[in-house]
Amino acid sequence: MGNNSGITDINEPVKVGAVFENSRIRPKWFVWKKKKYILRKITYDWVDSSRGDKHLCFSVWDGRNMYELSYSTRFFTWMLDRVHLE
Numbered sequence: 001m002g003n004n005s006g007i008t009d010i011n012e013p014v015k016v017g018a019v020f021e022n023s024r025i026r027p028k029w030f031v032w033k034k035k036k037y038i039l040r041k042i043t044y045d046w047v048d049s050s051r052g053d054k055h056l057c058f059s060v061w062d063g064r065n066m067y068e069l070s071y072s073t074r075f076f077t078w079m080l081d082r083v084h085l086e
Contacts, residue, residue, distance in 0.1 A: 006085045016069065016078040027058055027069055032080050037062045057081070 015031040029038050043066065044059040053074035060067050066084035071077070 008083045008085065010080045010083055012080050014069070014078050014080045016071070018071075025056060025071060027060060027071075027078075030067075030069060030078070030080065037067070 010032075012032065016027050017029045018025050018027045020026075026042065027039055029036055031037070039060045040063045041061045042058055043061055046057050048055045048057050048070065053072060055070040055072055057068065057070045060069060065086055067080060068082040068084075070079050070081050072079070
């Protein structure tokens, strides 16, 4: 795990609750290590094709910390990529 200014690489699969609106995926919550995190805001989203397939990436905020989630459009799986601790 890398740690740089409160940023920790996680790279673990997570369960995500998301809605589809206006042709977009919007994550609303995720479960990591048996804890449910309710997301208050999506601060940024982007597409990453550098991993060999297309990933929809989201920087999200739960009111306390920032998280980076990614969704594989090939495997239909979610990953928690990073945590930005406040």
